[in-house]
Amino acid sequence: MTPFEVPEGDPFGPHNLPYGVFSPAGSEHRTVGVRLGDHVLDAGAAARALGSPYAALLARPTLNPLLAAGRTAWSDVRRALTAWVTVPSHQETVAPFLHPLSSVTLHLPFEVADYVDFYASENHARNVGQIFRPDAADSLTPNWKHLPIGYHGRAGTVVVSGTDVVRPSGQRRVPGEDAPVFGPSVRLDIEAEVGFVVGVPSRLGRPVPLADFREHVFGLCLLNDWSARDIQAWEYVPLGPFLGKSFATSVSAWITPLDALEEARVRPPERTHPLLPYLDDSEEEPGGYDLRISVAVNGHVVSEPPFSTMYWTAAQQLAHLTVNGASLRTGDLYASGTVSGPEPGQRGSLLELTWNGRDPLELPDGKRTFLEDGDVVTLSAWAPGPHSVRVGLGEVTGRIVAG
Known part of the structure; x- marks a missing residue:
């Protein structure tokens, strides 16, 4: 052939x-x-x-x-x-x-200008809320259904699939102790996400409306936003993620153009709260994508998160990112946040899969709560394509090495 x-x-x-x-x-x-x-x-x-x-x-x-x-x-x-x-x-x-x-x-297929990570899965947000705020009346924060929550990350540590991930060190507090200790993270995690790549820039002071999403975004790729949960837990109050996130973000070597995913477009889940006009997509074209993701640790599939369940769409994330007048640059990358479905086998992080370490995963090579040195994590995915043919997304893989 x-x-x-x-x-x-x-x-x-x-x-x-x-x-x-x-x-x-x-x-x-x-x-x-x-x-x-x-x-x-x-x-x-x-x-x-x-x-x-x-x-x-x-x-x-x-x-x-x-x-x-x-x-x-x-x-x-x-x-x-x-x-x-x-x-x-x-x-x-x-x-x-x-x-x-x-x-x-x-x-790495493009020079990353700025990097933003969102928090767009209601299933993931509710799981995290239940883990860390079990007594709260609502596992979601009051703002969650009104805006796509996100934070600005570090563009310089976005790496291509296949790059080793060095276990980060930092401050962490041992349970029961008042003072922190310094050392390698012992709760190293994954976050199965989808990244969107910006092509056409926008002018400072000019928000990008929902309808202009496809004029600015070229395509998407799989993304693993590695997370040091112990470092993150100690540092994130009051300003949010910093060293627990900035050490590495892995992206696929292949960017799938949006035009290849026309058959995969779907409506997002039903919205339960009225949206402000700049986020109201009720009259817009379907903004979700039916991507079927698999997460494997050392070759063993541990989760299959469905991207179609994401509450906030990529168009809404772009609209919110720019609504204050922030400008886009060619090469901007913004990520969906952890993709998690409603079922236990659809969770996109070890934090959720093991319920913060309470329920270890049973793998062929032993139990896991969080990642060990030598572990290899691979994200793969496909989407429905024309004539029932699948559209493959380039995989993302990374191996953990000692710092």
Whole structure:
């Protein structure tokens, strides 16, 4: 079979075509690549060979120029790429620019400008509330149903899938003690999330309305926002996450364009509280996405969180992020927050899966409450695509190493 003959039902067929950045075998040269099955197309080289007007955008060491080009360019490039890998008259020209996926090195696909993490799953928020505020009349905070809660993170520690995660050290307080101690985190956790990548910037002082979401956001990817729960618990009052979160955030090497996920769009869960006008999406196109996520620890699936259950949509998060006039930059990344479903086997963090360590997970290699050195965590996902074919999302994997 040629690289163009992708097996029927392959989630990375020509209906998908996610974008990344790669170096060919034996080279340090980085360029934009597009995944087709188990191969990577050098998009810039193919564009030059076929005389595409977008060759300059694609022959770059990062996706940022393409991200900044806007929706018309995104649509044009996607149509061209689809033709290059499906129309026989193009395939002879394109074939030399296809590389086996196993032979290339994948890199962080875009330069991250700013990073924001949200808290958009009601199931996750209620679980966390019940764990830490078991006597509260309502496990949600009073503001939760009125706005997407979030915080600004650290862009410089966003890393590509496959990068080792060094166990962070910091202050933590041992239960029963008044003073903190310093040392490696002993409650290292995961957060299964979805990240959204901003392409077109916005002007300072100009909020981005719900209807403009697709004019600014290029695509999405899986994201693991690693969390040191013991460091976080000691430091987060009154200003929120800091060292317990900023040491590493892992993202997929592949960014799936929103245009590949048209069949996966769904309505979000029914809203139980009236929304202020800038967040009211009752008259907007469906803002949720039906993404089926799997979380594996050392190759063993421990959870399958459904993204379709997220209360706040990516469009609402973008609208809230900018409603005070904060501007967007090309390469901004914002994350959904932990994805958790209503069932115990759908929780997106070990904090929830083990109920803060009370109920250890039974894995083939032993019990786990939180992560141990050497553990490998992998997030994978798929979404419904055209003609019942799945759209695969690039996986996110990371191995814990001692600090």
